[in-house]
Amino acid sequence: xxxxxxxxxxxxxxxxxxxxxxxxxxxxxxxxxxxxxxxxxxxxxxxxxxxxxxxxxxxxxxxxxxxxxxxxxxxxxxxxxxxxxxxxxxxxxxxxxxxxxxxxxxxxxxxxxxxxxxxxxxxxxxxxxxxxxxxxxxxxxxxxxxxxxxxxxxxxxxxxxxxxxxxxxxxxxxxxxxxxxxxxxxxxxxxxxxxxxxxxxxxxxxxxxxxxxxxxxxxxxxxxxxxxxxxxxxxxxxxxxxxxxxxxxxxxxxxxxxxxxxxxxxxxxxxxxxxxxxxxxxxxxxxxxxxxxxxxxxxxxxxxxxxxxxxxxxxxxxxxxxxxxxxxxxxxxxxxxxxxxxxxxxxxxxxxxxxxxxxxxxxxxxxxxxxxxxxxxxxxxxxxxxxxxxxxxxxxxxxxxxxxxxxxxxxx
Amino acid sequence: xxxxxxxxxxxxxxxxxxxxxxxxxxxxxxxxxxxxxxxxxxxxxxxxxxxxxxxxxxxxxxxxxxxxxxxxxxxxxxxxxxxxxxxxxxxxxxxxxxxxxxxxxxxxxxxxxxxxxxxxxxxxxxxxxxxxxxxxxxxxxxxxxxxxxxxxxxxxxxxxxxxxxxxxxxxxxxxxxxxxxxxxxxxxxxxxxxxxxxxxxxxxxxxxxxxxxxxxxxxxxxx
Numbered sequence: 001x002x003x004x005x006x007x008x009x010x011x012x013x014x015x016x017x018x019x020x021x022x023x024x025x026x027x028x029x030x031x032x033x034x035x036x037x038x039x040x041x042x043x044x045x046x047x048x049x050x051x052x053x054x055x056x057x058x059x060x061x062x063x064x065x066x067x068x069x070x071x072x073x074x075x076x077x078x079x080x081x082x083x084x085x086x087x088x089x090x091x092x093x094x095x096x097x098x099x100x101x102x103x104x105x106x107x108x109x110x111x112x113x114x115x116x117x118x119x120x121x122x123x124x125x126x127x128x129x130x131x132x133x134x135x136x137x138x139x140x141x142x143x144x145x146x147x148x149x150x151x152x153x154x155x156x157x158x159x160x161x162x163x164x165x166x167x168x169x170x171x172x173x174x175x176x177x178x179x180x181x182x183x184x185x186x187x188x189x190x191x192x193x194x195x196x197x198x199x200x201x202x203x204x205x206x207x208x209x210x211x212x213x214x215x216x217x218x219x220x221x222x223x224x225x226x227x228x229x230x231x232x233x234x235x236x237x238x239x240x241x242x243x244x245x246x247x248x249x250x251x252x253x254x255x256x257x258x259x260x261x262x263x264x265x266x267x268x269x270x271x272x273x274x275x276x277x278x279x280x281x282x283x284x285x286x287x288x289x290x291x292x293x294x295x296x297x298x299x300x301x302x303x304x305x306x307x308x309x310x311x312x313x314x315x316x317x318x319x320x321x322x323x324x325x326x327x328x329x330x331x332x333x334x335x336x337x338x339x340x341x342x343x344x345x346x347x348x349x350x351x352x353x354x355x356x357x358x359x360x361x362x363x364x365x366x367x368x369x370x371x372x373x374x375x376x377x378x379x380x381x382x383x384x385x386x387x388x389x390x391x392x393x394x395x396x397x398x399x400x401x402x403x404x405x406x407x408x409x410x411x412x
Numbered sequence: 413x414x415x416x417x418x419x420x421x422x423x424x425x426x427x428x429x430x431x432x433x434x435x436x437x438x439x440x441x442x443x444x445x446x447x448x449x450x451x452x453x454x455x456x457x458x459x460x461x462x463x464x465x466x467x468x469x470x471x472x473x474x475x476x477x478x479x480x481x482x483x484x485x486x487x488x489x490x491x492x493x494x495x496x497x498x499x500x501x502x503x504x505x506x507x508x509x510x511x512x513x514x515x516x517x518x519x520x521x522x523x524x525x526x527x528x529x530x531x532x533x534x535x536x537x538x539x540x541x542x543x544x545x546x547x548x549x550x551x552x553x554x555x556x557x558x559x560x561x562x563x564x565x566x567x568x569x570x571x572x573x574x575x576x577x578x579x580x581x582x583x584x585x586x587x588x589x590x591x592x593x594x595x596x597x598x599x600x601x602x603x604x605x606x607x608x609x610x611x612x613x614x615x616x617x618x619x620x621x622x623x624x625x626x627x628x629x630x631x632x633x634x635x
Contacts, residue, residue: 045482046521055447065453066474066555095472096559100446151482153492197472197558200501231447266499 040073042158043308044146056230058086063155067092067194068232072160077323078304081350081358082135083163085225090232091140091161091246093204093267096195098252101236108220108237112189112258115180122222122236129170129178134217135357136242137164137325138249141272141294145397150284152397159302159404164325164358167240169221173214175256181210184260188213190239192252206248207263208241212295217242217356220253242356243296243328245398247272268293272398280399281392288394296327298401299387301334301361301379308406314369320347321362324379330355332382338365340374341389341403347377370412376405448612452476452551457522461515466547468504468512469496470554471563479522489513503563544616549624552617556609565628575605582628593622 039050040061049061054068061071070090076083103122110118120128140161145154155161176188189207196203212218219240222228229235234251241248247267263269273291274280282288301324312318324331330352335344350360367373380386391402452474456465469478484492490513496502497509504512553561560572565582572579585593597618600608609618 046480048522049480052450054450062453062476063480064474064476065450068449095555097449099449100444103443103445146482153481153484153488156480156482196501197554198501198503198563201472202499228445231445235445 042146042156044151044156046156047146047158054090054232056086057090057232058084060087060090061158061160063157067095067097069155070232071157072163074158074160074302074304075307076160077302077358078321081323081353081360082165082225085165085227085230085233088138088163088165088224088230088233089140089161091155092194092232092251094194094201095197098193101193101231101252103236106236106254108254108256110175110179110256110258113182113185113260114176114258115182116178118175118179120175125170125220125222125237129174131168132171132217132219133166133168134219134240134242135164135166135353136217136240137162137297137356137358138240138246139163139297139325141245141247141398142396144400147391147400147402148393148397149391150393152395154397161246164323165224166226166353167219167221167238168223168226169219169237169240171216172218172220172239172256173216175220176214176258179258181258182260185210185258186261187259187263189257189259189263189265190248190250190253191255191257192234192250193254194252202266204250204267205263205265206239206250207259207265207268208248212241212244243326245294245297247294274396274398275394279388279392281394284393294398297325298399299326299331299379299381299385300324300401301331301377301387302404303375303377303406306375306406306408308408310406310408312367312408312410314367314371314410316366317364318367319362319364320375321360322377323358323360324377325356325358326379326381326385328355329381329383329385331359331361332380332384334359334361335378335380336363336365337376337378338367338373340405341376344378367408367410369410372407372409374405374407376403378403449555451555451617454522455547455551456515457519459515459518461511464504464508464512465515466550468502468508470551471502471558472496472500474551478516478519484517486513486517489516544619544621544623546620546623546627548617549620549622552613552621553624556612557621560605565625577604579605582625585625590622590626593625594618597621 039048041048049063049071051059052062053059054070057070061073063069063071068090072083072087072089076087107119107121108125140157142155143157143161144159145152146156146158187207187209189205191203191205194204221238221240222236224233229238237253239248239250239253272294274294275282275288276290276292301322303320303322305319305321320336324334331349334347334349336347337344345363347361347363352359378387387401387403389403391400452470454475455470456462456475469475490509493504493509493512497504559569560575560579561567561582562569562572567579567581569579596606598608598610600606
């Protein structure tokens with residue numbers, strides 16, 4: 001790890017932060033009381049998830065405890081177009097996460113192929129750069145992996161490894177401009193304060209091309225839904241890359257390195273790669289000829305107000321509502337079927353919070369007594385891309401965007 | 413608290429020299445955010461191979477990483493373990509891999525609700541040597557101690573080796589009495605970065621850690 005720090009200053013900062021973390025946590029802070037209320041079983045084998053309230057969080061579905069991976073219970077997505085901070089999913093790769101951060105000493109460094117290396121406090125970011133806001137969906141690359149068929153190894157998420165928030169921060173481009181890039185700048189690499197436990201584990205780093213990093217809406221965010229970021233979502237700074245899978249949204253961001261070459265660190269190559277074809281998919285057992293880094297999200301939609309397996313009252317006007325999102329072209333329309341995909345009807349779209357946000361939709365359907373229905377939603381974005389009617393498969397369980405189905409029955 | 417703060421900043425001061433003044437002047441209470449991470453809810457279930465899983469897997473992650481996985485074949489588990497060793501630096505010896513794969517393949521579904529709630533601190537009980545459980549201690553060690561004292565307790569964790577004085581080598585504690593070690597874990601060690609753990613760990617947890625620390629000298633990997 002030490003070689004990542006070209007100057008002693010940054011490395012000392014890390015040491016300081018860690019020591020303060022250890023020191024303060026030992027100074028009489030009470031251990032966390034993780035209360036369990038119940039558990040829920042996702043509809044796949046070994047899908048039982050206890051509800052536990054981690055610090056600053058309401059009880060969420062625990063996939064793993066250390067490093068923490070917490071899933072948002074799906075009914076939360078029916079409450080509001082923005083996912084509350086205390087319900088927002090959590091996913092860390094490395095268990096050595098600081099347990100305290102002191103803003104007096106915290107700095108974001110920008111270094112590498114720059115003419116003017118920077119070391120900025122949170123206050124510097126807030127005072128020296130224009131604040132920018134963007135509503136954007138943050139979704140784990142492996143969201144819904146538990147539904148892969150055949151099953152694959154990795155975090156066995158249901159559909160709740162995603163969330164939509166109003167992010168506020170500074171444009172990454174503005175920071176890079178202030179640092180004055182050298183002419184050979186090619187990729188920008190991001191590092192957070194999380195560190196491996198074992199000596200041999202690669203530190204978690206992600207990189208973007210200079211073009212992708214310079215996009216209007218790529219932010220170094222210090223607020224989420226009007227509040228400082230929750231600790232477990234990356235306090236005090238998080239990279240926000242609207243339209244891209246969450247693996248790029250580096251948490252506890254404290255170091256930005258400008259590279260003059262393509263980054264081949266472990267977490268970009270070979271990790272987080274997808275088959276290099278139009279669907280990013282393979283037949284089970286097939287090997288990819290070539291792989292490329294995962295990048296932007298595929299269009300998805302969900303029904304949020306009806307639970308799979310529900311028994312409902314038959315009515316001529318039953319409200320069905322949900323959410324849709326894509327990589328940032330924006331949602332053009334969402335269709336609903338109640339007969340297993342034979343017929344589709346248009347739905348009304350809700351308020352537009354921007355191209356990267358969840359877009360709510362709703363419609364009414366007639367449900368007759370004593371029937372079984374299969375409800376499905378299908379989103380199409382503004383360039384005509386739609387969800388897959390049947391789930392595609394890849395060995396990492398990435399990119400799922402199948403039309404999901406829920407079954408309901410009506411009382412006779 | 414004042415004494416603790418003083419000795420704490422003394423250490424920082426020695427390490428960081430000129431930064432000392434800046435830190436002492438800062439209003440740490442206003443700008444510091446901290447949380448306490450839950451400790452692991454449970455360790456691996458009894459069975460042949462449990463010892464290997466409890467020695468190596470939980471260095472980097474809690475046991476629930478395994479129990480949320482869909483059933484994998486022994487061959488698939490072997491691939492996964494080799495990836496943990498070759499890519500992520502898990503110090504598992506080669507001759508344990510097959511045994512561990514077999515153990516992981518045979519894990520039964522866990523009713524997680526019966527294993528939680530996790531780490532609700534127990535009321536303080538008396539400290540006592542010989543009452544701890546080394547398996548439980550290892551999980552606590554992996555969460556709280558490993559960054560300084562290292563995977564094998566040799567004081568060579570990523571933080572420990574940067575400290576002045578360095579973190580203690582726990583594999584060579586033969587001369588220390590249990591009571592001395594308990595006191596050090598409980599109250600910290602003045603003049604070093606070793607903090608007091610009595611606010612974070614229950615007395616029983618400290619007993620578990622001691623039991624694990626006592627086992628460290630016998631567990632070094634074969635080179």
